[in-house]
Structure formats: structure tokens, C-alpha cells
């Protein structure tokens with residue numbers, strides 16, 4: 001396992017659309033391991049492959065409680081309601097914004113063994129999933145934020161995604 005460098009700001013990899021993973025091989029599994037280790041090292045709750053410069057549809061997340069999820073080719077299949085809340089990103093250090101998101105979502109993905117998963121989520125987990133799937137499309141939270149927090153403002157308690 002290895003800790004990767006997280007790309008920040010306007011790096012082109014953060015603004016590119018990622019392509020689907022066609023075959024789950026050793027390289028993909030190793031990459032997911034590295035992503036998880038990197039996410040924990042930077043004290044985030046989610047990380048998408050483009051954030052370490054790889055435009056593939058892979059995300060890892062851990063909403064807390066040591067509940068690590070590694071998702072391959074995740075996609076939003078249902079979205080319901082709207083909820084605005086504070087959000088930050090490991091690729092935009094120090095920046096937070098108020099971002100409206102669907103209040104509840106259903107995500108389908110493959111797990112590292114290639115097994116189909118269906119995840120029903122609400123609240124912060126739903127937010128993390130939407131944020132990470134946005135990364136796969138080259139979208140950052142600042143594109144959706146209704147306002148950005150003043151850097152002098154007390155940062156919200158949420159960890160960056």
C-alpha cells in the first residue's frame with residue numbers, strides 16, 4: 001500500500017470525466033487500497049480516483065464508524081428531496097461551501113469482488129456519495145455551492161470529502 005498525492009485546485013484530472021472500470025484486476029484492487037490509505041492519512045471521509053490523478057470510476061468512503069466502502073463504477077439511480085449543508089473537499093483545502101444535495105439517494109456499484117451492490121443512503125452518507133460521484137464527472141462542490149464560507153468564518157465541523 002502507498003499514500004498517494006492528492007491533486008488540488010484546477011488540475012486537469014479533477015476536471016475530466018472518468019471512464020468505467022472494465023476489469024477488476026490486481027492493479028484496480030491495489031489502487032483502491034492506496035485510495036483508502038490516502039483518504040485516512042488526509043483525514044477525509046471520501047476520495048475519488050481523479051483526486052490522485054487517475055480518471056477511472058473508483059471511489060472509497062468512510063462516513064465514520066470505520067465503515068470503509070470501496071465502490072467500482074458507482075452510479076446514482078435514485079435521488080429524492082433536497083438538503084443544503086456545509087461541504088469541503090480534500091482537493092480544495094480550507095474551502096467550505098453551502099451545497100444543496102439530494103436528501104436521500106440510491107447508488108448501485110460493484111464491490112472489489114465484482115459483486116453488485118445497492119446502497120440506500122440519507123444525510124451525510126448521501127452527501128458523500130453525491131460528492132464523490134461528481135468527481136467522476138469532473139464536477140467540484142464549488143460548481144454547486146450556493147455560497148462559499150468566508151475563510152475567516154469558523155469552519156463547519158464536517159470533514160472534507
Ligand code: ZN
Nearest residue numbers: 089090091161
Ligand atoms: Zn472532493
